Amino acid sequence: MNLDFQITPKQQLFMDTDAFEVLYGGAAGGGKTFIQALDALVYALRYQGSRQLILRRTFKELERSMVPQTMELYPASVASYNTSKHIWKIGKSTIEMGYIATEGDVQQYQSAEYDVIRFDEMTHFTESMYTYMISRVRGTRPFPRHVKSTANPGSVGHTNAKSRFIDIGAPMEVHRCEGGTRLFIPAKLEDNPFLLTKDPQYEERMKNLPREIYIALREGNWDYYVGQYFTEFKRELHVVRPFEIPAWWRRYVAIDYGLDMLAAYWIAVDENDYAVVYREVYQPDLIIPEAAKRLLNANCNDDITAWFAPKDLWNRRQETGKSVSDLFAEYGLYLSKVSNGRVAGWYELKRRLQPVPDVDGTLRPKLQIFDTCLNLIRTLPGLQHNEKNPNDTATEPHELTHGPDAIRYFCDGCPLPAELPRVRDEDYLSTEEEMGNVFSY
Known part of the structure; x- marks a missing residue:
């Protein structure tokens, strides 16, 4: 025909x-x-x-x-x-x-x-x-x-x-x-x-x-789409190659835990409140002992200021009288409770994704992500607006929510910026040939 x-x-x-x-x-x-x-x-x-x-x-x-x-x-x-x-x-x-x-x-x-x-x-x-x-x-x-x-x-x-x-x-x-x-x-x-x-x-x-x-x-740009919640996200702006993080930056971990997925992110914050997500754990089907061991092994002896987690992990289980937080603590992992206010947390994350002038005038977002954190990079721009509440994100597909939820807990935890290392008096001193005369008052 x-x-x-x-x-x-x-x-x-x-x-x-x-x-x-x-x-x-x-x-x-x-x-x-x-x-x-x-x-x-x-x-x-x-x-x-x-x-x-x-x-x-x-x-x-x-x-x-x-x-x-x-x-x-x-x-x-x-x-x-x-x-x-x-x-x-x-x-x-x-x-x-x-x-x-x-x-x-x-x-x-x-x-x-x-x-x-x-x-x-x-x-x-x-x-x-x-x-x-x-x-x-x-x-x-x-x-x-x-x-x-x-x-x-x-x-x-x-x-x-x-x-x-x-x-x-x-x-x-x-x-x-x-x-x-x-x-x-x-x-x-x-x-x-x-x-x-x-x-x-x-x-x-x-x-x-x-x-x-x-x-x-x-x-037909696939980095933008109808219903996208985080339209601020730009791969070329927010995803960076790993770099050596100064030892004095404050370090935090934010976790979203359930048997379906453990999503955990290590975030370092400098003295100007610029943050970088530098490590990711993203693994399903871990019971609490396995999850605690996985997190502690991944930590690599980093000095963590706080392990942020949502308040529902403090709900006590009927059969044991213990909460998930209690059980994590038994394995040496002490969690810090955040309020888990969804809309306020998302708005704070949006704020951190907005580029602002750095100390040298360069526009830089308050949150960047190492390119090794593949699941966060994949899921964060995939979140959509909630049809019933446009101020919130959709909870489906559920697989997309774990990583972004963990970063929301970091924002909700009100992390403090780092403090510059104190310089000792002797660090200012040198030889007379190098510094000239030093006066004391």
């Missing part, structure tokens, strides 16, 4: 690639939904008997985007849509329209097999939703298998998409990764001349958006 559609070179690459996982994403208006629908049709026609699944987070989203797009594109002569089952029938092939609104919804696909799964707006799905569905790409049919996604920056799956596709290497190149090959195709507004021709005022209207949202949606 001859399909007469105009597509761009990047859309052609999306259709032709052999990569197992593909993300075509970035700027709004890049023609992503169109090419996802067209590629599904071409695949169904080419590989008769194939099974595909197109997913959105809710079925209402499907009805507003992908269903009308496929209705417009798919010729009635070869394709028929079952509105009750939400399945396109194209010869012997099928294209199913589905949704995953909650984590539990993945179970409806537990026994399913698909040749291609397509995520329309991949960033709306959590990492666990995405990775579970990859396991549904299987079967005995001799067809090429793919997970093909489109997305804009932002939402709960932003960090997963960024780490899975953007951070692995150069775009437009297939990268071999654990579990298969991956390809990222950046979408720009300029890549869709058809939209610019039909709606020339589209770009001008986008300028009404807040700056960070405009940058994310216009430029």
Whole structure:
């Protein structure tokens, strides 16, 4: 069958690639939904008997985007849509329209097999939703298998998409990764001349958006995204190479502890209240004795002013009458309680992320992070605004909260800056040849 559609070179690459996982994403208006629908049709026609699944987070989203797009594109002569089952029938092939609104919804696909799964707006799905569905790409049919996604920056799956596709290497190149090959195709507004021709005022209207949202949606910049809480975070500004920390800087440790994750950070503060996060422990499934031992071993005999922890670690357990803090103390680790005021803590962290003039006039944020603290660098910019309370951060995906929560406890603990070492009188004295006469009063 001859399909007469105009597509761009990047859309052609999306259709032709052999990569197992593909993300075509970035700027709004890049023609992503169109090419996802067209590629599904071409695949169904080419590989008769194939099974595909197109997913959105809710079925209402499907009805507003992908269903009308496929209705417009798919010729009635070869394709028929079952509105009750939400399945396109194209010869012997099928294209199913589905949704995953909650984590539990993945179970409806537990026994399913698909040749291609397509995520329309991949960033709306959590990492666990995405990775579970990859396991549904299987079967005995001799067809090429793919997970093909489109997305804009932002939402709960932003960090997963960024780490899975953007951070692995150069775009437009297939990268071999654990579990298969991956390809990222950046979408720009300029890549869709058809939209610019039909709606020339589209770009001008986008300028009404807040700056960070405009940058994310216009430029497809994955360091900015819709809903991002810490828009102050800039990798080039806040992430630094490790350096030797002066011995007289005050040192603190802030921890977020639970069986699901121990996140601990060592932070040094200079005399001007500039802080640097210099060490990270990020490990799940540690019971209290193991967690205490891990922290003490990681400390490397650093002189710690305070070990900050949230007040819930002082709640006494019914079965023992002891708190987590009590149990840590039994292993020689004495915690300092912080109030755990969420919004106040986040605002103080925002303040520390803002660049301010250093003593020499150089703009520098009050908090920087060694590039060895990989999980904090990954999760801090991934936090989103809480939909019900925009002043707070979202608590989902929960995996993103551990590191930032620990840094919030550091801010909440009101750490003191270091004191410059006192200079002894004899340090001022030298020989007469070097200093001249020294007068005493």
